[in-house]
Amino acid sequence: MEYVKFKNADVIVNNSDYLVKNPINYKNKWKELFGNNNKINLELGMGRGDFIINMAKAYPNINFIGLELNINQMVGAVQKLMKEKLPNLKLINADASEIDKIFGKEIDTIYLTFSEPWPKKRDERKRFTHESYLKLYDKIFKKDKHIILKTDNKGLFAYSLESLSQYWYVFDRISLDLHNNEIPIPNIMTDFEKKYYEEKRPIYYLEASFKN
Numbered sequence: 367m368e369y370v371k372f373k374n375a376d377v378i379v380n381n382s383d384y385l386v387k388n389p390i391n392y393k394n395k396w397k398e399l400f401g402n403n404n405k406i407n408l409e410l411g412m413g414r415g416d417f418i419i420n421m422a423k424a425y426p427n428i429n430f431i432g433l434e435l436n437i438n439q440m441v442g443a444v445q446k447l448m449k450e451k452l453p454n455l456k457l458i459n460a461d462a463s464e465i466d467k468i469f470g471k472e473i474d475t476i477y478l479t480f481s482e483p484w485p486k487k488r489d490e491r492k493r494f495t496h497e498s499y500l501k502l503y504d505k506i507f508k509k510d511k512h513i514i515l516k517t518d519n520k521g522l523f524a525y526s527l528e529s530l531s532q533y534w535y536v537f538d539r540i541s542l543d544l545h546n547n548e549i550p551i552p553n554i555m556t557d558f559e560k561k562y563y564e565e566k567r568p569i570y571y572l573e574a575s576f577k578n
């Protein structure tokens with residue numbers, strides 16, 4: 367996917383107090399960094415950050431981390447945060463495939479929001495619900511596993527249902543049209559979701575867990 371390129375994107379992002387530089391230094395120490403024992407929830411591929419920022423505002427007693435690979439995308443999040451004071455939010459510029467280097471068993475919930483669908487079979491391993499990623503998540507979940515996934519992509523959704531169930535996850539909630547659900551599901555929209563919502567495209571949603 368092509369994104370807008372910013373001049374000095376790395377300077378803008380590196381100047382943000384929300385950015386955790388050298389996140390591997392905080393492996394097993396995220397509690398100390400946040401200064402409390404609250405839950406720590408992680409979004410993989412946060413993009414321009416609307417979801418994780420608004421989650422941090424809505425739930426001040428939960429800690430949130432937004433991880434994003436693309437520095438240009440991160441500029442959007444950093445700019446939105448310029449006038450905000452959210453002690454329960456941190457941002458990381460890293461590849462999701464490296465999360466086991468950044469976290470020990472510290473994470474309560476992982477959000478997979480409008481992740482790249484990687485439709486070609488040869489790219490299957492890059493899907494955030496491929497077994498290799500599920501194994502990676504096992505290394506960072508504190509105790510019970512808990513994944514919340516939202517996507518507009520039917521193929522990725524179907525794949526994720528199969529992959530998660532084969533990995534013994536149980537589905538706590540599933541919706542094939544999140545915004546027109548008979549029983550409303552509490553929801554904060556991502557940047558991509560807002561666009562798709564306006565286009566009236568159905569959003570697929572699942573919440574999966576595994577109790578240890």
Ligand SMILES: C[S@@+](CC[C@H](N)C(=O)[O-])C[C@H]1O[C@@H](n2cnc3c(N)ncnc32)[C@H](O)[C@@H]1O
Binds near residue numbers: 411413460461462
């Ligand atoms: C389609 S966008 C969705 C952004 C945001 N979650 C939203 O819903 O608005 C997918 C995002 O995932 C990021 N991404 C893709 N692969 C990644 C990886 N391996 N590690 C971290 N971020 C990744 C992309 O750079 C992009 O910002």
